[in-house]
Amino acid sequence: DAGVIQSPRHEVTEMGQEVTLRCKPISGHDYLFWYRQTMMRGLELLIYFNNNVPIDDSGMPEDRFSAKMPNASFSTLKIQPSEPRDSAVYFCASSLKVGGEQYFGPGTRLTVT
Amino acid sequence: QQPVQSPQAVILREGEDAVINCSSSKALYSVHWYRQKHGEAPVFLMILLKGGEQKGHDKISASFNEKKQQSSLYLTASQLSYSGTYFCGTLPGAGSYQLTFGKGTKLSVIP
Numbered sequence: 001d002a003g004v005i006q007s008p009r010h011e012v013t014e015m016g017q018e019v020t021l022r023c024k025p026i027s028g029h030d031y032l033f034w035y036r037q038t039m040m041r042g043l044e045l046l047i048y049f050n051n052n053v054p055i056d057d058s059g060m061p062e063d064r065f066s067a068k069m070p071n072a073s074f075s076t077l078k079i080q081p082s083e084p085r086d087s088a089v090y091f092c093a094s095s096l097k098v099g100g101e102q103y104f105g106p107g108t109r110l111t112v113t
Numbered sequence: 114q115q116p117v118q119s120p121q122a123v124i125l126r127e128g129e130d131a132v133i134n135c136s137s138s139k140a141l142y143s144v145h146w147y148r149q150k151h152g153e154a155p156v157f158l159m160i161l162l163k164g165g166e167q168k169g170h171d172k173i174s175a176s177f178n179e180k181k182q183q184s185s186l187y188l189t190a191s192q193l194s195y196s197g198t199y200f201c202g203t204l205p206g207a208g209s210y211q212l213t214f215g216k217g218t219k220l221s222v223i224p
Contacts, residue, residue, distance in 0.1 A: 031210060043200060043214040056211060091154060099143060099204055104154035
């Protein structure tokens with residue numbers, strides 16, 4: 001398997017623009033997680049899905065953030081409008097079973113100027 | 114609640130041993146350990162379950178003291194390839210999905 005795939009790998013945008021991050025989980029994995037990593041806050045869970053259904057989005061910072069999983073092989077994380085404080089590395093991870101090991105994608109480094 | 118890791122950073126010479134600790138104020142069901150190299154994604158190392166035995170592979174092992182809500186990661190005879198940041202992630206219950214990660218311990222192994 002190719003592992004978890006994320007795109008783009010790097011994104012530079014101006015404040016106020018919409019940003020869409022994409023993720024393809026490992027085939028057969030029923031759980032998908034979106035994380036944000038910064039030096040100050042470390043690795044934070046934003047939202048996770050089970051069988052394409054959002055289970056807990058309490059980690060989403062504010063209404064500017066939204067996530068969807070229209071099918072088992074694709075998920076998006078959208079920020080609209082983006083702000084400089086959203087600059088971070090965003091990881092997508094998938095897991096085969098509840099509480100099991102998570103496989104992380106390579107991440108998207110987002111810079112908002 | 115975010116687990117607390119110690120130390121925050123450690124520098125080792127090749128062949129030396131290290132211990133990284135992870136403590137939680139909450140009761141835990143399992144502890145997960147990941148390693149992240151600079152500019153890369155976290156990579157899974159091992160899971161320790163409540164009531165389970167100490168785990169390990171190669172020269173990296175870990176223990177879980179569920180009474181103290183603590184886990185320790187042991188790296189013996191360290192190699193250059195062990196360098197990276199080690200994160201523990203905790204789950205409070207058997208049906209929990211949401212891993213809460215510590216802030217990490219940066220390990221540097223030098224020749």
